[in-house]
Amino acid sequence: MSGSVVWLRDDLRIADNPALRSAVDRGGPVTVVYVLDEQSEGIRPHGAAARWWLHQSLAALDTDLRAHGTALVLRRGAAADVIADLVAESGADAVFWNRRYGRVEREIDAGIKAGLVAGGVEAHSSAGTLLWEPWTILTGKGEPFKVFTPFWRAAQAMPEPRHPWPEPETIAPPADVASDTLEDWALLPTAPDWAGGMRDAWTPGEHGAWDRMERFIDEALADYDQRDEPAQAATSSLSPHLRWGEISPYQVWHRLHETLEPDQRRAAPAFLRQLAWREFNWNEYFHCDDIARTNVRREFDAFPWREASDAELDRWRHGTTGFDLVDAGMRELWHTGAMHNRVRLATASFLVKNMLVDWRIGEQWFWDTLVDADAANNAANWQWVAGSGFDAAPYFRVFNPDRQLERFDPHREYVRRWVPADEDRPEPMLDLKTSRQRALDAYAEMRRA
Numbered sequence: 001m002s003g004s005v006v007w008l009r010d011d012l013r014i015a016d017n018p019a020l021r022s023a024v025d026r027g028g029p030v031t032v033v034y035v036l037d038e039q040s041e042g043i044r045p046h047g048a049a050a051r052w053w054l055h056q057s058l059a060a061l062d063t064d065l066r067a068h069g070t071a072l073v074l075r076r077g078a079a080a081d082v083i084a085d086l087v088a089e090s091g092a093d094a095v096f097w098n099r100r101y102g103r104v105e106r107e108i109d110a111g112i113k114a115g116l117v118a119g120g121v122e123a124h125s126s127a128g129t130l131l132w133e134p135w136t137i138l139t140g141k142g143e144p145f146k147v148f149t150p151f152w153r154a155a156q157a158m159p160e161p162r163h164p165w166p167e168p169e170t171i172a173p174p175a176d177v178a179s180d181t182l183e184d185w186a187l188l189p190t191a192p193d194w195a196g197g198m199r200d201a202w203t204p205g206e207h208g209a210w211d212r213m214e215r216f217i218d219e220a221l222a223d224y225d226q227r228d229e230p231a232q233a234a235t236s237s238l239s240p241h242l243r244w245g246e247i248s249p250y251q252v253w254h255r256l257h258e259t260l261e262p263d264q265r266r267a268a269p270a271f272l273r274q275l276a277w278r279e280f281n282w283n284e285y286f287h288c289d290d291i292a293r294t295n296v297r298r299e300f301d302a303f304p305w306r307e308a309s310d311a312e313l314d315r316w317r318h319g320t321t322g323f324d325l326v327d328a329g330m331r332e333l334w335h336t337g338a339m340h341n342r343v344r345l346a347t348a349s350f351l352v353k354n355m356l357v358d359w360r361i362g363e364q365w366f367w368d369t370l371v372d373a374d375a376a377n378n379a380a381n382w383q384w385v386a387g388s389g390f391d392a393a394p395y396f397r398v399f400n401p402d403r404q405l406e407r408f409d410p411h412r413e414y415v416r417r418w419v420p421a422d423e424d425r426p427e428p429m430l431d432l433k434t435s436r437q438r439a440l441d442a443y444a445e446m447r448r449a
């Protein structure tokens with residue numbers, strides 16, 4: 001017997017999926033598997049909001065695969081064991097996947113590839129998740145770019161990203177390969193079920209991603225210059241769909257180069273530049289080990305962070321700091337699994353600078369609560385705010401949440417959505433001026449060290 005296994009990871013889609021398409025083109029039955037790997041050493045478990053998304057996205061993918069003639073196989077365990085078992089069970093003689101870029105994941109994949117090849121099974125990996133493989137855009141010295149603008153310039157000088165791969169029409173199913181059920185995995189919150197706000201806000205899956213894409217182009221792209229105003233629906237909200245690979249950056253890139261109205265065409269470069277931040281952060285993640293735990297600028301290892309009490313941290317986490325913009329943002333996050341970028345910056349700066357709390361504590365909270373939480377973009381953005389990452393905001397730039405509110409939500413439209421006008425508000429938990437000075441003093445102390 002022969003056939004292929006397609007191992008999906010951060011690419012939960014059928015269209016523009018090089019691994020899937022290559023396996024189908026090869027002929028023979030194709031076993032399409034998602035592995036819930038919480039066993040392999042070093043793998044960071046998904047946060048709670050991500051688990052909710054994953055459940056919905058896999059359910060949607062299974063429905064779509066059935067319309068193409070096959071069903072999604074779900075397996076749980078260390079990926080190396082699961083893939084070896086599946087190859088044996090299905091009699092496949094080739095395995096296909098799209099690449100992952102974290103160190104741990106790369107090592108796992110390299111080990112699996114070596115094992116397969118040693119056993120006479122072909123192993124093929126493709127580029128499906130990033131527009132530019134992280135080893136392709138380098139400075140003249142062959143090093144990764146540490147500043148975004150020259151990175152983006154170099155990226156634009158590269159050949160245009162490839163066109164999306166066509167979707168396979170039919171996928172021949174394997175004979176009799178057992179699958180877990182999604183219910184077995186218990187990814188959804190039950191007691192209590194806190195996912196109502198996320199259900200209202202999102203439609204995970206490939207169709208949901210394309211609805212977002214087209215709605216963004218029709219209704220918002222032309223106003224993308226208002227993207228810093230959280231009250232406006234001026235951004236795409238594509239980040240979780242990109243995170244889970246329900247839409248690929250190649251599809252987004254080329255859609256933005258297809259037919260557009262003149263106003264939309266004018267706005268497209270600014271949008272693609274944001275998309276390139278995603279690439280830049282993945283480059284940082286690829287080239288610097290473990291950015292969710294380690295300061296990219298090692299001088300920050302000497303930073304005198306404060307030990308905040310649980311009560312203080314809870315005020316930040318649950319949006320009762322007494323600062324309207326911060327509280328609105330943290331409530332939006334808790335309720336919907338997302339937060340506007342401008343407000344992410346303000347809430348993160350408040351934690352790291354005004355509260356003087358180690359950025360890793362904030363990164364972990366976002367990791368648990370964001371539906372778009374991804375290993376590169378979450379950590380890199382936290383390090384950007386903290387001043388410890390590539391191309392970071394200088395530490396001494398401390399956002400004032402009240403001024404940010406005046407500037408970006410002057411009519412309090414956004415804030416009022418999450419902090420009702422008639423709410424009995426808590427006293428501000430800190431003084432902005434003295435806490436700012438304390439942050440600057442701490443930074444000076446680190447510099448002396």
Ligand code: FAD
Pocket residue numbers: 227235236237238239240242243271274275276277278279281339340341342344345348366370372373374377378379381382385
């Ligand atoms: P749009 O403005 O429509 O941008 C289009 C796409 O470009 C986004 O979907 C996203 O993929 C990418 N993008 C935009 N801005 C950024 C950015 N600053 N960094 C990286 N990619 C960007 N983004 C994540 O995808 N996952 C995270 O875990 C994450 N954590 C963050 C944590 C902090 C502290 C901060 C300040 C930002 C974080 N971001 C993260 C970046 C950014 O806030 C979101 O990508 C953005 O809010 C998504 O909204 P959108 O899809 O409407 O963006």
